[in-house]
Amino acid sequence: MHDLAALDGALYAAVAATDTPALDAGLRRLSRAANHSKINLSIAAALTLVPGRCRAAGLAGAASVGLASFTANLLGKSLVRRPRPDRESAQVRVDRHVPMPTSASFPSGHTASAFALATAVGTILPAAAAPLGVLACAVGYSRVHTGVHYPGDVIAGALLGSTCATAVLALGRKLTDR
Incomplete structure (x- = not known):
């Protein structure tokens, strides 16, 4: 476990040390836009306006985002209670900063929600899998x-979100098979 924590810290420090001024503003905006699952729920809501498979994908996506958010933010963070990284000691550039959440760090709720949407919608609408996966x-x-x-934290969030979507899709199939 100690080796994984050391690797995690080293990767965090490497990202912090990499000079990427062309990416900083855009990634900061994306991170903020993903707060409270706004991006994911907007996509899911838009899909529900289109009949057929799009509507089904939107509903499955919204349910998956809800389950992933609940699982990450209310269960995962309260069980693990990992402290947030120390941006100052890692020397993360100030122009990259978004407000530091007060919740625990593990798992990433933003990532869990994004992967839940990508997995659920991408399964039902395969053409959407790649763009939503990239997002x-x-x-x-x-x-x-x-x-x-x-x-x-992000890797755990991705796995959690994908797992939540898989569970929602499986439950949906069970309910429709009746």
Whole structure:
């Protein structure tokens, strides 16, 4: 476990040390836009306005985001209670900063929600899988780039979000098979 924590810290420090001025403002905006699952729920809501598979994808996406948010923010963070990274000691550039959340760091709720949406919608609408997967990865990376999460928090959030979507889709199939 100690080796994983050391690797996580080293990856965090490497991201902080990498000079990327062309990305900083955009990733900061993306990170903020993902607060409270605004991006994910907006996409899900837009999909529900289109009949057929799009509506089903939107509903499954919204349910998956809800389950992932609940699981990450209310269960995961309260059980693990990992402290947030120390941006100042890692020397994360101030122009990358977003407000530091007061909740625990593990897992990343932003990432869990983004991967829940990408998995649920991408399963029902395969053409949406790649763009939503890229968006989910970008949201996850933005959380490390802005200094509010370790990479391990983001990886855990991605796995959690995908798992929640898989559970929602399985439950949906069971209910429709009746």
